[in-house]
Structure formats: structure tokens, C-alpha cells
Amino acid sequence: MNAASNNGPPEGEPVSLWVATAGTTDYPVLRGDLEVDVAVIGAGVAGLTAALALKRTGQTVAVIDTARVGTGVTGHTTGKVTSLHRLAYSELARKHGDEAARTYGQANQSAVEHISQLVAEEAIDCDFRRVANYTYAETDDALDLVRVEANLAAGLGLPAAFTTEVPLPFPVKGAVRFDGQAQIHAVKYLQGLARAVGGGGSFVFEQTRAQRIHDGSPAVVDTEHGTVRARDIIVATNVPFGGQGLFYLRCHPHRSYLVAGRVDTPPLDATFISVDEPMRSILTAGVNGTSYVLTGGEGHRVSESGDTAARYRRLAAFAHDRLGVDKIAYRWSTQDGIPLDGLPYAGLMSPTAKHVYVITGLRKWGLSNGTAAALILTDTLSGRENPWASVFNSNRITPAASAGRFMKENVKTAAAILAGKLSGRPSQTDLSPGEGTVIKVNGENTAVYKDADGQVHAVSATCTHMGCTVGFNAADATWDCPCHGSRFTTDGTVIQGPAAKNLPPAPVP
Ligand SMILES: Cc1cc2nc3c(=O)[nH]c(=O)nc-3n(C[C@H](O)[C@H](O)[C@H](O)COP(=O)(O)OP(=O)(O)OC[C@H]3O[C@@H](n4cnc5c(N)ncnc54)[C@H](O)[C@@H]3O)c2cc1C
Ligand code: FES
Known part of the structure; x- marks a missing residue:
């Protein structure tokens, strides 16, 4: 089934494979x-x-x-344990010079070995596997970038090589390959x-x-x-x-999405990320006797969520069309801080x-x-x-290394603050089960959600960090703040900061 062709709820249980x-x-x-x-x-x-x-x-x-x-x-997470971070070395050498890029590489390569050592010494049963990690190119422009990244990383002393042999089930032009990398069941x-x-x-x-x-x-x-x-x-x-x-x-939160589908084939000894957009990240894993293919991507800054269900559907379509996945078992999203420099x-x-x-x-x-x-x-x-x-x-x-991005990110945040202040609708709209919206109740922006049993829940829509108005994330059923990325459950509990306090209950309209 190709899930991209419909507009219904995305495929898969809404929980991370690792947590599940x-x-x-x-x-x-x-x-x-x-x-x-x-x-x-x-x-x-x-x-x-x-x-x-x-x-x-x-x-x-x-x-x-x-x-x-x-x-x-x-x-x-996706679960890659690697010092190859897409095209990080080109970026860091440009912004901070070769020495800083070298140090970053040494720190991350040592971290890979530290994890390997801890798994062995503490006998942690976490599906740790050594794999090669690839950043792959499908276009000529991307190919130039991976060649540069491979040469630079090798020069910095990392286990890097340029290759045209990439073990993906669809054709690509070439890749940077790092040998001796790993993957784990993170939980x-x-x-x-x-x-x-x-x-x-x-x-x-x-x-x-x-x-x-x-x-x-x-x-x-x-x-x-x-x-x-x-x-x-x-x-x-x-x-x-x-x-x-x-x-x-100094850091802006960036969200990405993952889908995991069961397959009959054993996991590959390789993990992948694309240079070309839309960026796709791929990992195969054997978990409790079942093989899965994970596809990640659809990243965006938190103020630009758009249709989150459509994001899952696009990832599922990629997994179906290009990776031979029949059915998506799990889907999830999370976010991490991207430092300005x-x-x-x-x-x-x-x-x-x-x-x-x-x-x-x-x-x-x-x-x-x-x-x-x-x-x-x-x-x-x-x-x-x-x-x-x-x-x-x-x-x-x-x-x-940070000024340009500081201006860009904080102008976007200011726009999100303004949009939030103007966002509350004047009255309740009819919600279907599973839907949420922000409405005005007694002049206050109120986050209203109707659960699967038809019960309506209401909490303040004002983020407890700095007062932006949260928005409903329909695919994950969470209240998300567009300003600095705080996330809350539908009963207002903080899932992720910087907010430290829950959204307080509000009168049910
Ligand atoms: C979609 C996606 C895929 C990724 N894939 C990869 C990958 O393949 N490889 C990789 O290296 N990285 C990956 N990352 C990044 C990586 O997963 C994160 O950088 C890393 O897991 C963050 O770890 P952490 O310890 O900072 O945060 P967390 O794992 O979030 O730990 C912080 C903990 O603090 C707790 N907490 C929060 N507030 C409080 C409080 N007030 N009091 C007490 N506890 C509190 C939380 O409950 C949480 O358990 C990915 C990121 C994303 C978004
Ligand atoms: S106002 Fe900063 S995260 Fe909501």
C-alpha cells in the first residue's frame, strides 16, 4: 500500500520502535x-x-x-553511533577552521569507541552492531560535496573514503563512507x-x-x-x-520524523543519510527477532510544522517505494537543539x-x-x-560563525510570537475525536482537545516558558510551542523544555 496516496491518518503505531x-x-x-x-x-x-x-x-x-x-x-533517535554527521566537516572547517573540525571528529570518533567499550564492559544487551556509515549523493552537485567531505575527513584523520559502491537498493552516484561505525538500540x-x-x-x-x-x-x-x-x-x-x-x-530546536517498517530481509551492515533534499536517513535493525527498516527525515524548525501527518506519509512512501517496506509498524518524531555556530x-x-x-x-x-x-x-x-x-x-x-543565523532564527521566532498572539479563534469550533484547536475562552487563548472517547480537555494555550501560544500537532497529539520548541501532552504536562512548568488547566468551553 502506498500511504502517500491518501489523506487519512498516517500508518503505524504512534510510538518509537525503541521505546515500544x-x-x-x-x-x-x-x-x-x-x-x-x-x-x-x-x-x-x-x-x-x-x-x-x-x-x-x-x-x-x-x-x-x-x-x-x-x-x-x-x-x-535513529540509533546511529558515528562520527560521520552528513557533511559536518565541510561546515565546521568553513566556520571554525580545520583544527576545530579535527577536534570535533576526534571527540565523536572517541565517543563511538567509548560506547563500544561500555557495552562490552557492562555487558549491555542493546543490539550494538558495527556498520559502515554513508552520506550518499544522487545528483552531480551532491557528488561534488561528498567528494570534498571524504577528502577533508580523511585528512583530519577520520576513517573516511569516497566510494561509488553504496549498498542501497536504489542507484546513487557516490558517497562518503566511514568504516568501523555502529548502531544501537538506544533505550x-x-x-x-x-x-x-x-x-x-x-x-x-x-x-x-x-x-x-x-x-x-x-x-x-x-x-x-x-x-x-x-x-x-x-x-x-x-x-x-x-x-x-x-x-x-543560541540553539534552535529542529524536529524530524521517523517511520519503521517490518521486512523479511536481515539488517544491512550499513547506515545511510542523503545529501540531496528531501533529506532521508536510513537504518536497518533486528529487534527482538524482527527486522525493521527505519526511514527518517522531513526535518523543520519547530515554528514550521505544517501538516505533520503528511510528513509521515511522505516518509512511508519513500520506505514503500524505495526500500521495499510493505507496512509501517511505528512512527514517531522528536527534536534536538541545533547550535547557531x-x-x-x-x-x-x-x-x-x-x-x-x-x-x-x-x-x-x-x-x-x-x-x-x-x-x-x-x-x-x-x-x-x-x-x-x-x-x-x-x-x-x-x-x-553565529551572527547570520542568530538574526535569521530570532526573526522567525519573533514572527511566531506575533502569529501566536493573534491566533486564538473567537469561539469553539466543532472538534472531531482526536482533534485540537486554540480558541478564546473569557478572552484567554485556550488549548482545547477532544479525545478518542469524545471528552473535551482544556488547558491554557500560553506556553509557560515565555508566553507564546502553543499549536496542536495532530499526528502526535501534542501541544507544541513554535517559539523555542517546548512540547506538552494534551493534559498540559511538559514533554520537552525549555518550559519547566505544565500548561495549567483551563475551563472547558
Ligand atoms: C529524529 C532524530 C533522529 C536522531 N538520530 C540520531 C542518530 O541516529 N544518531 C545520533 O547520534 N543522534 C541522533 N539524534 C540526536 C540524538 O538522539 C540526541 O542528540 C540525543 O538523544 C539527546 O540526548 P540528551 O541526553 O540531550 O536528551 P534526552 O534523551 O531528551 O534526555 C534528557 C532527559 O531529561 C529529562 N528531563 C527534562 N527536563 C527535566 C527536568 N526538569 N527534571 C528532570 N528530568 C528532566 C527528560 O525526561 C529526558 O529523559 C537524532 C535526533 C532526532 C531529532
Ligand atoms: S515561549 Fe519559549 S518554548 Fe514556548
Whole structure:
């Protein structure tokens, strides 16, 4: 069936393959007061990697997560563990010079090896597989770009080569190939890291949201039912909650979509991403005895969602037409921070911070970038030099590499703020089950959703970060903020920041 040909709901269960197939964790809620060396907020790849690395240096850690281990962005990833990030080296060398590009490559290649080592040492059953990773070209223009990327990356000491032999089931002109890369089941991997973190004076807590942090000696994390006192705090919540460090101005959230279909063929020893637009990312995986083909793409800045169902349908059409997928089993979307100057952030939260550190801006390659960032902070908090720290420095000033993009992104955000202020409809429209809309109730923009049973739910439509008006994402059934990317469930619970507070309930119209 070719799903692109109809306008109905997209194919597939609306849940990530990785979340659906990993089982769940059951760590306790933090209740009472606790003292450790380092408090880590966020049980994604960045937070858990940092926590385990710190524990291995002999420090005690407490990881707290508002949800369950691995169910954030990392649970919605594609699963490539690689230092080949499409055409990143050409971009970084142009913006920051060859040395910074080399350091970025070394950090990410070391991260690939660190993950491989942890999987072996901690016996983590997470379908880790070595694969070659390809950035492929279908047009002559793209071919020129991959040739340049391959030469540059090889010159930087990375395992890169240009090739015309690309093991895809459709013809392409050539590719950059990185050998010795990998893929993982990201949720199983994080569950394995969490297992290794707990014990010996270190802890993992779930369903525990950090509400406030205080920088001082000790540094303190306040949660609803308890407090963690620590020498240092790492905020690894993907986007720092509550606007700390003003990273929402230095990073813009970018959303992408994935579909996974079952196939009869075994997984390939290769993963792929296209240079040509529309960009497509491809990975094959064997999960619990079943083979899947994942197709990703349709990326956009959060203010430009458009018809999200159509985005899933276009990905499904590609999987059907070009990858031989018969039926889509799962579909999901998530977003990650793209730093204005192209480099991730790992370091102090702000120039004046003393004991509060941050990892963010992982540019949609956080399995490796987040791992590298975690290793940088581990060294910093252990009093050791780290050779990648200056390139990832969270307080760097790079006006030449960021100014143009800063203007472009923040003008778009301002337009989204204005559009949101004008968006509320004057009265309720008839909603079908599964639909949501923003209407005016007593003069207030109100986000109204009708669930599958016909019950109407209403919450404030005013984003708790900085007051933009949220919009309904029909394919994922979420309220999404177009300004800095906060996402909320239909009952108003924060899924992703920078918002730190839920959308409050509103009168049902
Ligand atoms: C569609 C898509 C595909 C991708 N594919 C790849 C890929 O193939 N390879 C790759 O390397 N990268 C990929 N990435 C990027 C990568 O998945 C991310 O960079 C990475 O997973 C981010 O990890 P994280 O630890 O920063 O965030 P998360 O995994 O989101 O972890 C942050 C955690 O913090 C918790 N949290 C948030 N606020 C609070 C709070 N106030 N208190 C307590 N806890 C809180 C959340 O619940 C969450 O669990 C992809 C990104 C996208 C968008
Ligand atoms: S995310 Fe900033 S206003 Fe909503």
C-alpha cells in the first residue's frame, strides 16, 4: 500500500520502535534529602554517560529524570553511533577552521569507541552492531560535496573514503563512507547505563522533576518531594529547563520524523543519510527477532510544522517505494537543539556559574556528541584536562560563525510570537475525536482537545516558558510551542523544555 496516496491518518503505531520494544524501568521517585558528589538532571544519553563516567572515577552521583530512563529524545533517535554527521566537516572547517573540525571528529570518533567499550564492559544487551556509515549523493552537485567531505575527513584523520559502491537498493552516484561505525538500540543501551549507575552510594530516580537549582556550595536541586545537595550539578535535560543560560537563543530546536517498517530481509551492515533534499536517513535493525527498516527525515524548525501527518506519509512512501517496506509498524518524531555556530555545548551553564554545568546543542548527533560532552564534563569535574573542552565550551563567543543565523532564527521566532498572539479563534469550533484547536475562552487563548472517547480537555494555550501560544500537532497529539520548541501532552504536562512548568488547566468551553 502506498500511504502517500491518501489523506487519512498516517500508518503505524504512534510510538518509537525503541521505546515500544525495550520494556520499562521502575526506579523510585526521590523523596527526602540526599547528598552526593554530583547531581545529574536528565537520564538521556548525555546525563547517564556522564553519571557512569563520574561514578567510575570514584564520585557518587544521583541522576533524576522527570519521566523514565531513555524516553526523552534519546528514546526517539535513529540509533546511529558515528562520527560521520552528513557533511559536518565541510561546515565546521568553513566556520571554525580545520583544527576545530579535527577536534570535533576526534571527540565523536572517541565517543563511538567509548560506547563500544561500555557495552562490552557492562555487558549491555542493546543490539550494538558495527556498520559502515554513508552520506550518499544522487545528483552531480551532491557528488561534488561528498567528494570534498571524504577528502577533508580523511585528512583530519577520520576513517573516511569516497566510494561509488553504496549498498542501497536504489542507484546513487557516490558517497562518503566511514568504516568501523555502529548502531544501537538506544533505550536498551540507556537502561544498561542506568543499571550500572545505581548502587555504591549512587542513585537513579524517575518521575522526579527538577524544579529549581541553586548554584552554591553545596549546589542544590529542588524537586517536588525532595532535594539533592551536591558539589556540582550537570543539567542534561536536552534543552536546559526554565531558560537557564539563555541557550534557547543560541540553539534552535529542529524536529524530524521517523517511520519503521517490518521486512523479511536481515539488517544491512550499513547506515545511510542523503545529501540531496528531501533529506532521508536510513537504518536497518533486528529487534527482538524482527527486522525493521527505519526511514527518517522531513526535518523543520519547530515554528514550521505544517501538516505533520503528511510528513509521515511522505516518509512511508519513500520506505514503500524505495526500500521495499510493505507496512509501517511505528512512527514517531522528536527534536534536538541545533547550535547557531554548529558546535555542541558542554561546560558551565553561564560565564558566572560556579557549580552548574550544561550539555546541550547536540545537533541531532547526540549519541556521539552527547557521549563526548559527558566525557568532557567528567574530566572537568575530576580536575583533569580534556582535549575537546575548548571546542565544546558552552561560553564561547563565535560571532563570525553565529551572527547570520542568530538574526535569521530570532526573526522567525519573533514572527511566531506575533502569529501566536493573534491566533486564538473567537469561539469553539466543532472538534472531531482526536482533534485540537486554540480558541478564546473569557478572552484567554485556550488549548482545547477532544479525545478518542469524545471528552473535551482544556488547558491554557500560553506556553509557560515565555508566553507564546502553543499549536496542536495532530499526528502526535501534542501541544507544541513554535517559539523555542517546548512540547506538552494534551493534559498540559511538559514533554520537552525549555518550559519547566505544565500548561495549567483551563475551563472547558
Ligand atoms: C529524529 C532524530 C533522529 C536522531 N538520530 C540520531 C542518530 O541516529 N544518531 C545520533 O547520534 N543522534 C541522533 N539524534 C540526536 C540524538 O538522539 C540526541 O542528540 C540525543 O538523544 C539527546 O540526548 P540528551 O541526553 O540531550 O536528551 P534526552 O534523551 O531528551 O534526555 C534528557 C532527559 O531529561 C529529562 N528531563 C527534562 N527536563 C527535566 C527536568 N526538569 N527534571 C528532570 N528530568 C528532566 C527528560 O525526561 C529526558 O529523559 C537524532 C535526533 C532526532 C531529532
Ligand atoms: S518554548 Fe519559549 S515561549 Fe514556548
